[in-house]
Amino acid sequence: MAKATPSTAPITEETDEITSEDATTATITEGEPPAVPSDWKESDGSRVRVAASAVLARVAQVNLGDGTVGDLIPVVHRAFGELDEIAQTAVDEIDRLTVLRMKESLLMLTRPEDPGLVLGLAAPDGTLLLDATHITDPLREMYEDNADPDESALRRYRFAISELFHQQSLLAVEEWDEAERRSWADPAVRLFETGVNALWTAARLPDHLIELGLDKVAPGIEAVSVPAGYPVALPAAEHLIGGVATAGEQTPEELLRTLVSLPPTAKFAELGRVLLTSAQLLPVIPPEDFADVSADLYAALRAPFEALAVLDVTDIPEVAVEATARQAANLAFAAAYDVLAAATERYHVEEPSATSATSTEET
Numbered sequence: 557m558a559k560a561t562p563s564t565a566p567i568t569e570e571t572d573e574i575t576s577e578d579a580t581t582a583t584i585t586e587g588e589p590p591a592v593p594s595d596w597k598e599s600d601g602s603r604v605r606v607a608a609s610a611v612l613a614r615v616a617q618v619n620l621g622d623g624t625v626g627d628l629i630p631v632v633h634r635a636f637g638e639l640d641e642i643a644q645t646a647v648d649e650i651d652r653l654t655v656l657r658m659k660e661s662l663l664m665l666t667r668p669e670d671p672g673l674v675l676g677l678a679a680p681d682g683t684l685l686l687d688a689t690h691i692t693d694p695l696r697e698m699y700e701d702n703a704d705p706d707e708s709a710l711r712r713y714r715f716a717i718s719e720l721f722h723q724q725s726l727l728a729v730e731e732w733d734e735a736e737r738r739s740w741a742d743p744a745v746r747l748f749e750t751g752v753n754a755l756w757t758a759a760r761l762p763d764h765l766i767e768l769g770l771d772k773v774a775p776g777i778e779a780v781s782v783p784a785g786y787p788v789a790l791p792a793a794e795h796l797i798g799g800v801a802t803a804g805e806q807t808p809e810e811l812l813r814t815l816v817s818l819p820p821t822a823k824f825a826e827l828g829r830v831l832l833t834s835a836q837l838l839p840v841i842p843p844e845d846f847a848d849v850s851a852d853l854y855a856a857l858r859a860p861f862e863a864l865a866v867l868d869v870t871d872i873p874e875v876a877v878e879a880t881a882r883q884a885a886n887l888a889f890a891a892a893y894d895v896l897a898a899a900t901e902r903y904h905v906e907e908p909s910a911t912s913a914t915s916t917e918e919t
Contacts, residue, residue, distance in 0.1 A: 598874065601783055604642050604651055604652075605654060605783065606869055608658045609658075610868060611642070611658075612658065613866055613867055614868075615628075616746070616747070617866045620741050625741055629666050633670075633671075650782050657675055659674060661749075661750045673687065685723075690712075691716045691719050691720060694716040695716050697709075698773060704775065707780055711781075713770075713777055714780055717761070718782065744859070744862035745823075745824070747862075747864060748820075748824065749820040749823060751788075751789035751792055752812070752815050752816055752823060754789060755790050756816045757784070758784040758790070759812065766778065791878040791881040791885075792884050795885035796827070799885065801830075804830040805834065811830065824854050827853075827892075828850055829850075831896055835899070837903065841903060853895050857888045858888075860887035860891065861888060864884035
């Protein structure tokens with residue numbers, strides 16, 4: 557299940573090495589989720605996170621066509637209402653807030669007049685909008701509480717800090733014009749961007765707590781966990797980043813840091829650049845062909861994420877949803893490797909190294 561502090565290393569449990577054959581033998585299909593481990597037990601939190609993910613998928617299924625992003629306002633407004641209803645069914649307060657946090661990707665798409673409860677938002681003018689009850693009040697309480705906080709309080713504090721940290725990392729985003737909003741309407745771009753941002757928050761938060769000395773302010777906060785959410789977007793992004801980083805002889809942390817600083821539409825392009833570099837193709841591709849090869853890589857990486865973004869995960873166990881997300885990353889990497897192999901043959905360079913054909917290594 558999703559955790560608040562996943563490693564940025566690629567997920568390796570019960571996954572195969574990624575090879576070009578996967579691109580033709582593996583598919584993302586509705587009704588055929590991966591097998592669920594016999595010892596896995598669904599929690600109420602996993603139930604609501606999957607239900608919320610299904611809402612995001614229904615929004616992704618809407619084809620904007622020749623319309624404008626504003627045409628999505630009724631769709632997004634309905635989705636906000638559904639997310640609010642799902643959140644209300646959560647038994648645990650932090651699970652409820654995790655569902656409400658999943659509104660963010662839709663808020664960045666378009667903003668209905670009444671989105672309901674919004675936990676946080678990095679406004680285009682550099683202003684941080686934070687909910688008082690669930691974010692700023694717990695932070696104030698954390699500093700004012702002289703007694704040893706119990707686990708419930710520590711989890712509220714940790715969630716509030718994670719939301720603040722997450723929104724601060726988005727402050728560099730400038731106000732978008734219509735073209736940029738249309739790019740965000742691309743479900744594959746939105747899914748990968750959401751996964752990168754969620755992964756960055758989850759991966760960096762433990763160190764961030766220590767750097768701020770919050771383990772001294774609220775002893776035990778470093779030990780409690782809160783869910784990261786996004787059981788579709790986060791595992792897919794984590795797995796793909798791990799594979800590309802390995803191929804590019806980087807650490808996943810290094811590549812993640814680069815990606816989080818880039819605009820949404822530049823992230824797949826950066827993965828393509830890393831792969832071209834790893835395959836030693838950058839110096840040999842003629843300038844007149846470079847745009848076409850880069851576009852082929854972008855399309856190869858993007859297509860499985862689009863299929864994943866629109867996949868209906870209703871009633872699928874969270875552990876199977878996460879496995880499906882990793883499968884999509886496998887397909888993206890394998891399709892990209894096929895592009896590299898074709899370019900290698902065309903431009904007569906040495907075959908890509910073995911590490912370029914494998915995105916996971918046992919650690």
